[in-house]
Amino acid sequence: MNSQWETVIGLEIHTQLATKTKIFSGAATAYGAEANTQACAVDLGLPGVLPVLNQEVVTMAIKFGLGIDAEIAPFSVFARKNYFYPDLPKGYQISQMELPIVGLGHMDIEIDGNSKRIGITRAHLEEDAGKSLHEDFHGLSGIDLNRAGTPLLEIVSEPEMSSAKEAVAYMRKIHELVRYLEISDGNMQEGSFRCDANVSVRPVGQTELGTRAELKNINSFKFVEKAINIEIERQIDVIESGGKVVQETRLYDSVNNETRSMRSKEEANDYRYFPDPDLLPVAIDANLKAEIKANLPELPAAKKQRFQTEYNLDPAVAANLTSSRQFADFYEAVVQASKAEIKLCTNWVTGDFIGALNKAGLEIQQTPISAIRLAGLLNCLADKTISGKTAKQVFDYMWHNDQTADEIIVAQGLKQITDSGAIEVIINGIIATNPAQVTQYQSGKTKVFGFFVGQVMKQTQGKANPAEVNKMLKEKLSV
Amino acid sequence: MSLSADDVKKIAHLARIGIDANDIASYAKDLSGMLDLMVQMGELNTDAVAPMSHPLDPWQRLRTDEITEVNQRDKFQTLAAHTEAGLYLVPKVID
Numbered sequence: 001m002n003s004q005w006e007t008v009i010g011l012e013i014h015t016q017l018a019t020k021t022k023i024f025s026g027a028a029t030a031y032g033a034e035a036n037t038q039a040c041a042v043d044l045g046l047p048g049v050l051p052v053l054n055q056e057v058v059t060m061a062i063k064f065g066l067g068i069d070a071e072i073a074p075f076s077v078f079a080r081k082n083y084f085y086p087d088l089p090k091g092y093q094i095s096q097m098e099l100p101i102v103g104l105g106h107m108d109i110e111i112d113g114n115s116k117r118i119g120i121t122r123a124h125l126e127e128d129a130g131k132s133l134h135e136d137f138h139g140l141s142g143i144d145l146n147r148a149g150t151p152l153l154e155i156v157s158e159p160e161m162s163s164a165k166e167a168v169a170y171m172r173k174i175h176e177l178v179r180y181l182e183i184s185d186g187n188m189q190e191g192s193f194r195c196d197a198n199v200s201v202r203p204v205g206q207t208e209l210g211t212r213a214e215l216k217n218i219n220s221f222k223f224v225e226k227a228i229n230i231e232i233e234r235q236i237d238v239i240e241s242g243g244k245v246v247q248e249t250r251l252y253d254s255v256n257n258e259t260r261s262m263r264s265k266e267e268a269n270d271y272r273y274f275p276d277p278d279l280l281p282v283a284i285d286a287n288l289k290a291e292i293k294a295n296l297p298e299l300p301a302a303k304k305q306r307f308q309t310e311y312n313l314d315p316a317v318a319a320n321l322t323s324s325r326q327f328a329d330f331y332e333a334v335v336q337a338s339k340a341e342i343k344l345c346t347n348w349v350t351g352d353f354i355g356a357l358n359k360a361g362l363e364i365q366q367t368p369i370s371a372i373r374l375a376g377l378l379n380c381l382a383d384k385t386i387s388g389k390t391a392k393q394v395f396d397y398m399w400h401n402d403q404t405a406d407e408i409i410v411a412q413g414l415k416q417i418t419d420s421g422a423i424e425v426i427i428n429g430i431i432a433t434n435p436a437q438v439t440q441y442q443s444g445k446t447k448v449f450g451f452f453v454g455q456v457m458k459q460t461q462g463k464a465n466p467a468e469v470n471k472m473l474k475e476k477l478s479v
Numbered sequence: 480m481s482l483s484a485d486d487v488k489k490i491a492h493l494a495r496i497g498i499d500a501n502d503i504a505s506y507a508k509d510l511s512g513m514l515d516l517m518v519q520m521g522e523l524n525t526d527a528v529a530p531m532s533h534p535l536d537p538w539q540r541l542r543t544d545e546i547t548e549v550n551q552r553d554k555f556q557t558l559a560a561h562t563e564a565g566l567y568l569v570p571k572v573i574d
Contacts, residue, residue, distance in 0.1 A: 020545065021545065026542070035565035036565050036566065053540075055541035055544060075538070084495050134571065138568075139571060141572060142566030
């Protein structure tokens, strides 16, 4: 990229709150229900109905606000954002303009080992719209209003990110936080976590912001990075070839890796925000706030710090282990249940265990091996009942059934032979029947050592303790 | 403040209201009068007045997060002009 330009990025993240019911009605929010079976009179905007705010939505927004160290508004107001679209039956979306529930906060990200603080301007509550299906319904569009009224928390950052990489790091941190707080499932495929990116460029050293374009509805970390990078290139090209960037909304096309104009500012809606007369202002009780604060879970940054000191982990390993609350809990359960050294537990959880989960495409909650069972396996490894190689074999068995490591080791006779007397008998036999190799070794061709190890393992079906075998063979073969 | 005929047409479009071309002049006059009233109110010193977000005093009451609505799709869809496969059908709009 041209180093004469610098990039300014701000993100608006929409995260769907994990409530059982809608923000203003008692209709269910479950994903994937049959069309319009979860759209009640309030969601349909029928005349004469009134919205009633869901308490859980307020609690979740406060949790988020506390998680980003933000001011929580003592009272908050809902406003109508007016626009016409078939999947918005009332003709307005209930959102917040003045007095959002969450005020100024921040999130720290890490870029190349350095920490950077990104300001969060605000987070406000709003309702989602329905879904339009433009497939062929005899030239008409089909409207499913199940999603209408689903609670969203819109998290607006300051324009303080200066690369696509920073934007992704920030988005990941917010994603991690909402999942830690259990206020959103963060499922990006189902649209529970999506973002709009405001991107502009300016010559290095210029203080005022360049004209920005808004990239709409990006629902994967990979696409955010690609969309921003391609948009930066486009804007620099426009300016360097003598043109001007226009303020507009653009869509990212992942197939062609390009952004396309959706609507320019001239055609943009004037949303005519005004306070919604159907909803009274919401008071946030200081006691409620204190109670929520007292019950907050340990947050990712604090947990990472604690893992580093308590388990003596590298920052990168600690970050990896605390990337989700469930995963961190799993690790801690293994460490607590196992008599093995922490390092061994860490290596197994971050190595074979994650590897197997990824290979099977499973989330940590779906793991076929519980923390207790894994700890049992590590105990067998730590007390030398089995070798590292056998442990991997036992792990594979455990993945596919419910037996404990002990049961598998007994049933399959995998117990390591550590009895040096038994190993000695086998080694003596091998030395006696292979005089040629013994001579080779003793004349300095030490490569043949591997042959002897192989023979011992063959005769013991791999159950001899490798360290013991090495030690004893060296003794026996030396002249 | 005086609105032009074009302003009135634009406002009508934004509000998706169909208006009779013969009425545009009178709408322009009425709306201009309302805006003049706003300007007049704007001249008041409101520094010490907290903005009012609702004319009523009480705070919003909240409800617990429990499902209280049952599926009444069939009943609601009798109100719609066109439905198919559980969907409401509307003229195609692609933004």
